[in-house]
Amino acid sequence: MKTQADISHWMKYTLKGQTHRNLSVPLLIEKALERKEGTLTSSGAFSAVTGAYTGRSPKDKFIVNDPSITDTIDWGPVNQPMSPDIFDRLYMKMLDYLQKKEVFVFDGFVGTDKNHRLPIRTINEYAWHNLFVQQLFVRPISSDLENFTPEFTIISAPDLIADPQMDGTNSEAFIAVSFERRLILIGGTQYAGEMKKSIFGIMNYLLPDRDVFPMHCSANIGSNERTALFFGLSGTGKTTLSADPERNLIGDDEHGWSKDGIFNFEGGCYAKCIGLSEEKEPQIWNAIRFGAVLENVVLDEKRNPLYEDGSLTENTRAAYPIEHIPGARIPGIGQHPDVILFLTADAFGVLPPIARLTPEQAIYHFLSGYTSKLAGTERGVTEPEATFSTCFGAPFLPRPAHVYAQMLGKRIEEYNARVYLVNTGWTGGPYGVGKRMQLSYTRTMVKAALDGSLDQATFTPDPIFGIHIPDQCPGIPSKLLFPRNTWQDPVAFVTQAKELARRFQENFAKFISVDRAVIQAGPQV
The missing domain is CATH 3.90.228.20 (Phosphoenolpyruvate Carboxykinase; domain 3)
Incomplete structure (x- = not known):
């Protein structure tokens, strides 16, 4: 089985000339447009349609049942076990598939607190997916990349379709996590949110052992430096309520609570935007500009987003860097x-x-x-x-x-x-x-x-x-x-x-x- 070092070696030599590492936002957008992966809206945001999968696919998510973690996982319909052999076969199938492809690599972090951040690498078949992770995770500075070694790697190949009978999956899609191999494999689905939520699951597993409480919540902070947390599932208002003009946003979805206070896992926001209006949610509305990513939002003939239109899905999404929110707390840390x-x-x-x-x-x-x-x-x-x-x-x-x-x-x-x-x-x-x-x-x-x-x-x-x-x-x-x-x-x-x-x-x-x-x-x- 290949290790993290083997993956780096494979990237460097097998895909020489076809691998783009840490491209800038304009170059990624240029690549995505050149490859016809989407279009630009009237405000400059990149807009993509994700096909049959417009939301998470929980029945296609697996954790590899390795001996080192088997007694610590809450196995069941949420955390479905996958055998190491099946994972290894999927992994080799994915490597063989991507050897023929142009791929995009992002190196960055999860966690704004340097004491608890996780170095991650994403390898993407789509340029716009690489743009998505660059805007959602914590972006590195140049010195971070000099001797960068990821602790986890995501490999995402949406056009690689699984065969359930041959590959041991439940459908053509799969999201498979191996804590022992430090790998996440995603195939058969174009929905970018699978990458974000897979990494959230990784943090939810790792941080309790460090006495850090991982939370599915948004957070903001007032002028009095008092922090508030907003827990809730998708669509309950975490992003909307935490984007408050009278308070500073720490983050909209995933945080850790350590002995030192609160820190954001991410460097961006992933807002549900069905019914979005400038009047009700001005901060989110104005954040959707060049560099932002729209998923499954219908556009009119002038490429204006029609946020009321749920014909593709009610789960329309906007991803953007937290810097697009005025007054956001950077880095995302609070008391x-x-x-x-x-x-x-x-x-x-x-x-x-x-x-x-x-x-x-x-x-x-x-x-x-x-x-x-x-x-x-x-x-x-x-x-x-x-x-x-x-x-x-x-x-x-x-x-x-x-x-x-x-x-x-x-x-x-x-x-x-x-x-x-x-x-x-x-x-x-x-x-x-x-x-x-x-x-x-x-x-x-x-x-x-x-x-x-x-x-x-x-x-x-x-x-x-x-x-x-x-x-x-x-x-x-x-x-x-x-x-x-x-x-x-x-x-x-x-x-x-x-x-x-x-x-x-x-x-x-x-x-x-x-x-x-x-x-x-x-x-x-």
Whole structure:
């Protein structure tokens, strides 16, 4: 089996004259246009269409079941095992395939904190994929490249199609991770987000051993140097709510929490942009310019993006360097957070728009990870589906959930962080009856939580969920704060609320070793 050193040797000699290393953004865009991989929009962003795969393909993701890691992985439908032999065959197939191809290489880092950053290399069949990783990961300075040695390598060949019978995969696509070989193989899918999320999974495995808590969250910081974290799955508002003109963005998706504070894993942002408007999200709108990448966004005849058009997918995306956000904190490092927000898109329409959590409730809701999968985020999801994603990031967590929950609980206690549950989903009824929570209201409530004005309210425990609802919040109609009051049929509300509570209890039954105080912090029916 080839090692990292073997890969470097192969790149240097086998592909001599066909390998482009660390090209500048303009040169990568020039190459991508020359190869007809996409086009430029009216604002100068590069626009690509990813074909059949417009979101992550979780059923095609595997971890190699090597003896060195087998007892540390939470095996199951999320972390599917692959034998070392199958991985090795895929690897050799990929090397043979790429020997005939022009490839693009990026050397950089994951992690803005130099004490915890991971050197990575990506080898891409597509020029625009190499542009994507250059804008999403942490870009090196020239001195970093003098003796650069990657600790992990991604090899991405979207046009290499797997044969499930011959290659041991579930479909033509595969995302295979080997911790022992320090390799990630991606084939059969053009969706660029697979590279980003694969590396997130790597960090989620490595960092707990260094007493660093890896988190699927966005983060920003106020003028008072107070940091806030926003946990949530794709589409719940992490990127939107953290891109606040009154605060400085640390990062929009993936962070670590060490003894020194918060640090961003990435050097860019990956925003969902269906329905994007300049009025509602000006920072993201203006970030989509030359150097940014658009995925699956329909363009008009003048190459203007039609952000309302979801005909290709609801999971339209924009990737851009964090420098495109005015006032972004560079490098992406902040102090220990004093406010943590769990974002949930409640398709049942029964959770309050904001509620305070006790430390035990925080652990309960972190382990539950309740939200709704939004349309297009994964293959086959066409409308919101209620789901429980452990730690608000189950698809990316190789280790058992209790590892991450214990780290969160320890930090909440040590740094006295306040925790809130924020419903960015539906109000006045479930999906199809009620309406999506108004973004301006959510922003106002988040601001009140961050500046402390919400602490002046009187909090009432919800009779079913037990979470503490404020009786008032500046700028918010009091009726909206209590979801029962927004429904036309109170009986239907109680029925729906009890059904969601039952699902919470059913889901939480798998956490049999959790402290009894945490179990009792959940919904009571």
